[in-house]
Every structure is written in C-alpha cells, then in structure tokens.
Amino acid sequence: MTTIQLSTVIKAPIQIVFxxxxxxxxxxxxxxxxSEVAIAGKTKGLINKGETVTWRGKHFGLYLQHQSIISQMELYTYFVDEQLKGHFKSFKxxxxFEEKNGVTIMKDVMEYAxxxxxxxxxxxxxxxxxxLNNFLIQRNNYLKLQSEQKSLQTSHFKLI
Structure with missing residues (x-):
C-alpha cells in the first residue's frame, strides 16, 4: 500500500474550495x-455521496478508465472517493478541508495498492x-487558482 499526502493552503472560504x-x-x-474526461455516471457539476463517475484519461501513453464512488461525505469538511473498477488493486x-484565519487548508490522503x-x-x-503526486499537485494548484479567483469576485460584489 502506498500513501501520498499533500496539504494546500487556499485563500478562499471553505465552501468554495469544497x-x-x-x-x-x-x-x-x-x-x-x-485528457481526463467523465464518460459515465455523474459527468457534470457537483458530485455527491453515493454517486459514481467513470473517468477516461491518458496515463503513461495509454487510455485508461477508472470508476469511483463518493463513499463518504460530510459537507464542507470531508469526502472520500474510492475505486469501484479500474487498474488499481485498491484506491482510496x-x-x-479546514478553515483557519480566513484561509482553507485542503489535505489529500491518497492510498492505493x-x-x-x-x-x-x-x-x-x-x-x-x-x-500521481504530480497529478495531485497540478490539480490542487488549479483548484487554488479557481477558488481564490472566485473568492475575490464574491468579496468584490460584497463591497459594491
């Protein structure tokens, strides 16, 4: 079993980041x-507990599919996606998410075999x-950028 842990600090409210x-x-x-695309299950918008998504993406020169389910969710603080079908022996x-002093700390714990x-x-x-570590870093950097931009937009509207 391999574990990857990352922590990302985002200057945005927890609801936006979540x-x-x-x-x-x-x-x-x-x-x-x-080139990752959702091809089955929930394919657009916000995914919720009990919903599944099947991803198709190119990794190591091959197009691979991975189906996961949101097995647990506590709004704005925690959720888990776990593999239902795919190339891992196991994947969780x-x-x-935790908000402190006006920032959200997003932590990833990815375990797979x-x-x-x-x-x-x-x-x-x-x-x-x-x-996988690089994939998560790229994803988290994108989430950070989008969340911080959204936070600035909403705080701008509050000032007007």
Missing amino acids: DYSRNIDTHQQSANKT HQHF TPFGILGTCFDLLFLKKH
Whole structure:
C-alpha cells in the first residue's frame, strides 16, 4: 500500500474550495494534460455521496478508465472517493478541508495498492507514485487558482 499526502493552503472560504474539489467540470479542466474526461455516471457539476463517475484519461501513453464512488461525505469538511473498477488493486482518496484565519487548508490522503505483485511494486516505485503526486499537485494548484479567483469576485460584489 502506498500513501501520498499533500496539504494546500487556499485563500478562499471553505465552501468554495469544497465545491470546486467535487466539481466534475473543474476536475476535467485541471486534468487537461491527461485528457481526463467523465464518460459515465455523474459527468457534470457537483458530485455527491453515493454517486459514481467513470473517468477516461491518458496515463503513461495509454487510455485508461477508472470508476469511483463518493463513499463518504460530510459537507464542507470531508469526502472520500474510492475505486469501484479500474487498474488499481485498491484506491482510496480522502479529501479534508479546514478553515483557519480566513484561509482553507485542503489535505489529500491518497492510498492505493498496485496489482501484479513485485512488478506492480517496482512500477509504483519507479513511476506511478511520482506521476500521481504530480497529478495531485497540478490539480490542487488549479483548484487554488479557481477558488481564490472566485473568492475575490464574491468579496468584490460584497463591497459594491
């Protein structure tokens, strides 16, 4: 089992960050390098507990599909997406949100296991963990940018 943990500080209210994090359209925009597209289940807008989405994206030169379900959700503080079908032996991505002193701290805990025994372990050590870490960083940077822009827009309207 491999675990990736990231923490991102975002200057925006927790509700904005939470909603961008579970927005299918935002995810597709953030994953443009892998041409990731929602092809089944929830394919647009905000995904909620119990809903599924099937992603198709290009990773390591191959188009792969990954179906996940939002297995847990506590509005504005936590949600979990877990693989139902895909190429991982197991996959669980926990999303935590906490607002402190006018900023939101978004934490990712991604846990996964690869199939194929020692070959899967070697692939993970050599390529996969770095790929997934970079994928999350790119996604989080995009979420940060979008959330902070939205926060500025809404605070601007409050001033008028």
